[in-house]
Amino acid sequence: MKIGLSLLACAIALKSFAGPLEDNARRLLAEYGESVVSFRAVVRVEAPGMTRGPQEREITGWGTVVASNGLTVVSATSLSPLSGLTEAFEMTGVRPTTSVSQIRIRQKDGNEIPARQVLTDDELDVTFLLPENREDRSISWPKPVVFTAGVRAQVFDTLIGLAGTGEMFGWLPAVGSAQVNGVVERPRRMYLITRPFSNAVGTPLFLPDGRPLGLAVVRRETMPGRTSRGPQVQQAVVVLPAEDLAEMMTRAMKAAEAGN
């Protein structure tokens, strides 16, 4: 029941903008700027033959709040750097394992909320994080970005992207524009874009009318080797369409409920 209410609230909030791109970008920034949140976590990588043994390090990244309970979607690659590389490693005969712990989502006031992963999909490069103490009423989450099916873009469309500036500038929300360079249809739909921010994945991109088009994620492919060098990993930042995210979010909500 709680999930249903959340989704309803999100749906009511959804509306289209009209007017010049600049105005719409400013409105989106005002409305959803804080919905782009940063997170940090500890990742541990272990593999046979690693000369210095298991390695741990802290990672940081960006995510987008997609439900009123703080459910946040991030790029799986930003959370687990070896995500999507299983094939490449298997071809080399090494199978590293990564584990992620101590995930914390940063709020506007600097408070950090512990979170856990509820669902991950290496193919789509998304992971959903659920705040641990989401029942705490003193924690208020920003307005969620609601991804729905049926939102599409064409080549050369202009997009509006949201991100944050990081610790150097006090985590200030920021907005940028991007352009659709290509639309990939196989094996699944995704958009190739000029990137509005140099390093942001896990952040939303909108059509100029304010509808969320999708999420910036990393697409990795292990290309078959043409030479004796063997397989090569290629990667690019793409926009994962809203319809995939909507489907995944439904699964994530179920996984979250099951986890409780």
Add this chain to the structure above:
Amino acid sequence: MLVVTGCGRTTSQHADTKPEMALPAQLEQGAEISVGLARDMERAISRVYPAIVRLDVISEQAADGRMKKERGFGSGVIIRSDGYLITNHHVAGRARRIRCRLASGEEVEGRIVGTDPLADVTVVRLDLEQRKSAEPLPTAEFGDSDALRVGDIVLAMGSPGGVSQSVTRGIVSNTALILPSGTLTLDGENVGSLVRWIAHDAQIFGGNSGGPLVDMQGRIVGINEIAFAGIGGAIPGNLARSIAEQIIEKGRVDRSWIGLITQTRPKSLPVEKGVLVASVMPDSPAEEADLRPGDILLSYDGVEVDGSMPEDLPLFNVLVVSTPIGKEVVVKYLRDGEEREARLRTRRREPARGRDRLLRSWGVTAQDFTLFSAMAYLRESTDGVIVSSVSAGGPAAQAEPPIQPGDVIIAVEGETVVNLEALEKKTEKILEGRVGAHPVLVAFERGRSRFLSVVRIGQPPRPDRPERTKRPDFPAVVQAVPTSLAEVLGLPDTGGIRVAYVFPGLSVDQAGIQTDDIIISFDGVPVRARRPEDAMQFVRQIRARKSGSVIPVELLRKGEKIRVELTLAESMDAAAEADRYEARLLDFDARALTLQDRALRKLPDDFKALLVERVEEASASELAGLRTGDLLISIAGRPISDTAALEEIVKALEKERPRYVVLFVRRGVNTMYLEVEPDWNRDHTVSQVTGLEIGQ
């Protein structure tokens, strides 16, 4: 840099800068001498060779908030029939486990009796109860290293590269080799402040360290330690023997300290003799005796001293550190051209720095202050605990603000932390009866600043195990059909997907698709695959579909078109979800075999084994030869059918505690037996080793 001033009872002699050249007498006596030389060499070798030992050492080193294990090899020589051997500190001084292979081929465990980083000497005692032979233990005797002369023939014995015991021959090149100050530092101790090496050209390599340098009478005159530019360097036998004797007697080396840093006299000083005082440490015996920088020391405890050249300084240092602790010593010195006299009382010399220990619930390694490390930190007391390394994911690193290497923990929950032991006790008290992490208020110093932080000590949170989306797979190996291949195979030039291998029992196999089939249409859409990436895209497309979908597939088989139906099924990569067991006691993880494992390795269905997924670095299992990817068939003769069986066997072994555990594994097409010597008492061993410290 801490240059430790020292003592020495016999330092009236000068550095050997102009050594008396002693051509081996044999060279002057013609060819027949070579027979005598060979006889001498044979005799010398026969006296020492049986006593040399190859050491296979597992050491621990603090890094990234853990005590990381490392494996190394070195040499040693047995000096007493009751099992004492001498080696280098850098070989075995931080050992957690030492396996000793005697010249006879016998293997026994050794344990550290005491270690001395300042002279790079460690004494190990062999566990003679593990010997099967009733023969007396062979030993070697020390000779007089002071009697060595440049040109003397010497033999270097040991295990170069960790291989079998070997002997090389050379001559003494220098009897008082020095290195630039600080070139060789072990645990913060400047080895060159005490040691003047015997240089020789008997070839030595890594692994020779700790092995004996032997004269032609078959006596130990040095312990090999360093090698550079084709020259080997051995710690003089007399110094090594005196240290070994102290360690065997007391388990440690007692040394005196007076708090002076000395240097060679500048050439511009109009003085012919004496050691220049460069610095006087605060609150030291030297300061109390009013010695000052610029003073020229002429004698120490009745022994004339000199610092004309760098080779002289180790002699002075040895003189100081060898003085009995607490002895009142008369020092004569020059100040402003006037000869003066001072009396000072020596104190016990402390190590340069404390030994690292793991604070698991903090995610750090840490060490106590010693007098010297406190001085280096400009601290007035040795109170506090130095954090030497931090685990990035551990409680200390995740604290707000995080604790970093080099920080000094001075208080926990408002209570002063005097040393590591106090911090361990406080931690134990805080965590008693608690589960999970517990926040504690910590005060720490960084430079001149004092910070407050909250550290959640205790068991770190377990990693997330999120649900993973399962997608359909195409359990076969495929390749695109380029034009050239299509031509040769007589296929239409439309490309296609050739099936190179079908995993048995899975969806593709069940659909009736076979190796050599060419897929020309999938779900009614022609497959045009000419480049390798097209084959990859073909598989990717399947992953974008829904499990359970039934897809019509058109194939070419031996020139004929065939139509089959493929029911898409979820990924066959079950490795991530396979049952696994962490056999901590034997330091490896193993998991159940998947269908893919069986297919790739062509294993019959009734083949029972577990796949070894991880082997702890430098563990007993790795030493025995266990490797990731091995198939574990049995342990101690008991078959391993699944992870439950493995768990049961490991638990039984923990009770039985056999010295050897035999693993039967399959690697590739071969099977082999691996003999593991588990470290049943490892925690006990660690505390034994960490408790050993010189001069405390």
